[in-house]
Amino acid sequence: MNQVVTDWRDAAPLSKADFEAAIRNVGVERYHDKHEFHKLLHGGKLQKHQVAAWALNRYCYQEAVPRKDAAFMSRVHDRELRREWIHRIHDHDGLGEEAGGIERWLVLTDALGFPRDYVTSRRGALPATKFAVEAYVRFVVEQPLVVAVASSLTELFAPSIHRERIVGMLESYDFVDDHVMAYFKRRLSQAPRDSEFALGYVLENARTREEQEACVAAVRFKCDVLWAQLDALHHAYVTPGLIPPGAWRPE
Template identity: 60%
Template sequence: MSATGIYTAEIIPEPQEPLDSPEAMERRLRWIGATRYHSLHPFHHLLHGGKLNKGQVQAWALNRYAYQSIIPIKDAVVLSRFRDRETRLEWRHRIEDHDGIAGDEGGIERWLVLTDGLGLSRDYVESTRGILPATRFAVEAYVHFVRDRSPLEAIASSLTELFAPNIHRERIAGMLKHYDFINPDVMVYFSRRLNQATRDAEFALKYCLEHAKTPEQRQQVCDALAFKTDVLWVQQDALYQAYVNGMVPPGAFVPGRDG
């Protein structure tokens, strides 16, 4: 909470520098991450600090599954926006990372190992019928965004991965330390994403630095990243409201009753 009684994420004044170079754009992108990435959300501090009970961790994993499961669909839409084979080839491995290939189960399957470990049934998780409506609207907004905006903005919206490795490291360490219902086997999703996210973020950043050639295009790249931080933030906010404040919307997962 700030002095005014209103919580806001870390407030660092927005740089006033014009976006007249790739370097200026990269500084702005890193400022957006430093002030809006969901690692700043109180729900993450509770999760990583061992302050949640098992039902609350179930709710988090259940809702986050809905996000994970839409990523290959989102990436297929991104891929479909590019006429050049090279970009399509580069992007295709993201679908493989999530959906798997022969001999590798992929990220979605690894996420189900986590929800299995938390005692949720696969049928319930995969149906997504218990997820929060805000989760559903946020993840669908991501698919609509990459379909409706320019190909440059579609790629730029993935730039949150620049900030992911830190949160994954914190999460692995914090959850293993604090929760007796979490063990290394169910955290494989995160350990695998450490390398994937770094590689993906490097490609996307390089692409945006090269292809955003005007101040207007650089602003679009920054706005796309801000949009994506909203997609992630809304999910944390909705979890907090439902499972920390205890105001579960009609039809959503109730720990101990559903799952």
């Protein structure tokens, strides 16, 4: 079938309801909860070293998110928007006494046996992981602001994967307990607050059909960022299990 590139410049804007449905439909089609690796992870089908590889690589994503949010804020002239957005950095980096989500992620990598400085050095992570997450950081620098905001909207789909993950991993793996899953429990309340704000912003500020379609494409892009990380993990640590040079090798 031929790929048709549509020119949206002359098209009428979608209603807000249709625009929101188009965004949510991206999640139905390609959010990473559909990836084979996640099915294995949540279904208790992975060995400990495979869960470890996931946590080690996913650290790179966690670590990139506050940098992505700072990169976004560096472009925002609207002080009220910055004041709203900054709590995302607080959520990940912590603020004062609150240690933040990255610290909670390191509790998980602790439980999986990694020294912290190995994790934070990112040197055992798959190159494809690092390329994907840095593409996300660049995306929010290079795209129009509303499109950059739209790229965060995979958070709309996050609570259900987190709920599934908490239940599935607690049931299936003896190296996982409530303490270790604290990151995901916290995100259950943080992600909806963030995605509600971002969705409202995008629905309000993407006015032309072209802008709306760019926002929908941004959600697809972000799904690609997440999916590519699981592809790389699956290829390296499940099937065919070909670990690239320099990446972490289980003993």
